[in-house]
């Protein structure tokens with residue numbers, strides 16, 4: 096543990112030194128091995144800040160159920176370090192290479208979010224390298240303004256180098272139940288019912304999400320932790336998890352180890368691996384197992400984007416190029432069926448992922464002002480559509496609809512808001528005050544430039 100702490104201290108020092116050495120005129124970036132950001136960004140020749148010593152778990156206090164974790168530690172590594180002690184983070188984003196700092200500053204979510212809220216709500220304190228070049232500790236009682244403004248700031252106020260987070264006890268297996276629905280209204284009503292009681296048919300639920308394949312085919316997926324030994328399924332090989340939930344009517348059951356349950360969406364990047372042929376039985380058989388993971392598909396996707404391979408193929412086939420629609424939006428649960436009904440008619444993308452969420456506490460987080468006590472559903476859709484009459488036509492349509500329904504959109508991907516709209520939606524005044532205080536010389540990019548202007 097002492098070794099981990101001194102390694103971390105050395106890592107922080109290297110980060111600070113690289114920050115001090117960065118030319119004042121070059122936009123600052125992290126040099127990271129992985130990213131789950133989908134915005135196309137302006138080219139940047141800068142070397143990026145040295146994060147090499149900030150990728151591990153520093154210490155776990157099993158009794159207090161807390162972990163001290165370096166900012167750029169992936170959830171893959173964090174989960175490996177906690178599960179062997181029968182513990183897990185309160186919210187484990189579905190993609191293995193998402194880092195704790197990335198999920199806190201970029202708002203991760205997953206199927207415990209209906210009971211545990213969002214990753215930043217389980218942060219007890221964090222050390223941040225601010226834009227001013229200082230390392231300071233932020234918590235509800237210390238530098239509380241930056242602690243509150245950090246979620247959804249995407250590294251524009253500073254970088255988290257250490258986070259102390261809460262953990263929860265977990266059991267070794269998860270029993271899954273998948274309930275088929277023939278209408279989105281019924282499906283959303285069932286999710287609402289589970290959120291209200293925390294249970295399905297009187298039995299407590301630990302994990303809750305869902306998938307819509309079409310207007311008359313959707314599933315609520317429920318998981319319950321269990322210690323009961325027994326056979327488990329494996330979706331890291333030839334079987335494909337999201338296909339396994341499909342059935343004609345009623346309910347099906349399944350079981351996974353807790354490890355495989357937490358990563359059940361990573362193997363096929365939800366369903367996005369299909370774009371690379373990885374779900375075709377013949378190709379899947381020869382596709383190396385170690386490349387069946389979201390980070391590898393992400394790399395392929397970035398190559399595709401760089402060389403515009405998809406658009407070239409469309410052109411060869413006489414079709415228009417595509418607009419990328421890779422988005423997660425939060426809609427109040429009372430408007431969710433309305434959103435889905437509109438989406439299924441207006442945007443030709445399925446499947447759609449549903450993940451209910453409610454903030455764990457009563458606190459407000461100014462840069463992503465969803466309301467405490469309100470049930471929301473995160474709706475995720477990741478594909479392309481034919482280009483429209485203007486740049487980002489379908490993305491803009493979605494932004495408008497989400498706004499009409501009193502929802503919010505995550506900022507990890509393309510956004511098209513005007514600055515006044517953006518300020519209103521993402522805590523503009525509060526952001527500017529905090530930015531001025533912690534990044535007085537604007538060494539870090541501003542959130543609008545990053546999220547909308549793709550800098």
Ligand SMILES: Cc1cc2nc3c(=O)[nH]c(=O)nc-3n(C[C@H](O)[C@H](O)[C@H](O)COP(=O)(O)OP(=O)(O)OC[C@H]3O[C@@H](n4cnc5c(N)ncnc54)[C@H](O)[C@@H]3O)c2cc1C
Nearest residue numbers: 130131132166188194196197200201203204250254255507
């Ligand atoms: C297709 C797709 C699906 C997704 N699905 C999910 C999902 O299922 N569940 C989920 O929770 N999230 C999901 N996300 C969103 C993801 O959690 C966010 O994009 C998150 O910010 C990525 O974190 P990262 O660690 O990969 O950071 P990066 O992608 O490397 O960086 C993201 C941003 O965070 C900043 N940043 C990174 N580390 C830090 C730090 N330590 N301190 C401050 N700022 C930092 C970077 O500067 C950058 O602006 C998805 C994203 C995509 C593209």
